[in-house]
Amino acid sequence: xxxxxxxxxxxxxxxxxxxxxxCAYMGNRGNDALDIFDVGVTTSPKAGFSLYAGFxxxxxxxxxEVDGTLYGxxxxxxxxxxxxxxxxxxxxxxxxxxxxxxxxxxxxASPPSWGVGPIGWxxxxxxxxxxxxxxxxxxxxxxxxxxLNCHFGELADFILGWTTLDIIGDDTAGKVAxxxxxx
Numbered sequence: 447x448x449x450x451x452x453x454x455x456x457x458x459x460x461x462x463x464x465x466x467x468x469c470a471y472m473g474n475r476g477n478d479a480l481d482i483f484d485v486g487v488t489t490s491p492k493a494g495f496s497l498y499a500g501f502x503x504x505x506x507x508x509x510x511e512v513d514g515t516l517y518g519x520x521x522x523x524x525x526x527x528x529x530x531x532x533x534x535x536x537x538x539x540x541x542x543x544x545x546x547x548x549x550x551x552x553x554x555a556s557p558p559s560w561g562v563g564p565i566g567w568x569x570x571x572x573x574x575x576x577x578x579x580x581x582x583x584x585x586x587x588x589x590x591x592x593x594l595n596c597h598f599g600e601l602a603d604f605i606l607g608w609t610t611l612d613i614i615g616d617d618t619a620g621k622v623a624x625x626x627x628x629x
Contacts, residue, residue, distance in 0.1 A: 477522055478616070480522045484516070484518075485593060486517050486593055488515065488517075494586050495510070497585060498534075498584040500540065503573055503577070503580065512531045513529070513531075530556075541560065542573070576616065578597075580595055580596070580599070
């Protein structure tokens with residue numbers, strides 16, 4: 447193989463180009479991967495009940511009212527995570543209030559709830575970007591249960607994030623821009 451000047455320049459520039467993406471890029475990809483699933487075992491200090499299934503915010507069936515702890519992975523956190531799972535649905539109408547770590551446990555309205563299904567969309571409010579196209583499966587009987595939720599919108603955000611598109615707006619640059627608009 448003959449080493450030409452252009453090949454030498456490419457070999458010297460390649461590490462600079464790859465390194466210029468910085469730690470934020472790979473950190474955002476890792477955060478996007480953590481956003482895809484909420485999964486684990488739930489416990490609650492008071493007896494709670496959940497038998498609830500949602501499908502892509504298109505339909506929901508069941509009921510859930512549990513404040514407690516999720517032992518697993520949710521909301522970019524792993525381990526013992528404070529959680530609130532309040533939801534209800536009758537196929538074409540429903541509501542969800544799912545919070546992990548980042549909510550005020552003393553405020554029953556935190557995190558804000560959103561409508562599910564065609565009637566839920568009309569009555570509102572709309573789900574936050576991180577909860578669009580989610581599929582929660584919640585089972586909690588008494589003081590123990592399980593949670594499985596796949597956020598398909600976050601899956602798309604993870605895949606498109608490799609091209610630097612941030613459809614959810616949760617990457618470092620997206621958060622800074624969103625906070626600048628609010629403030």
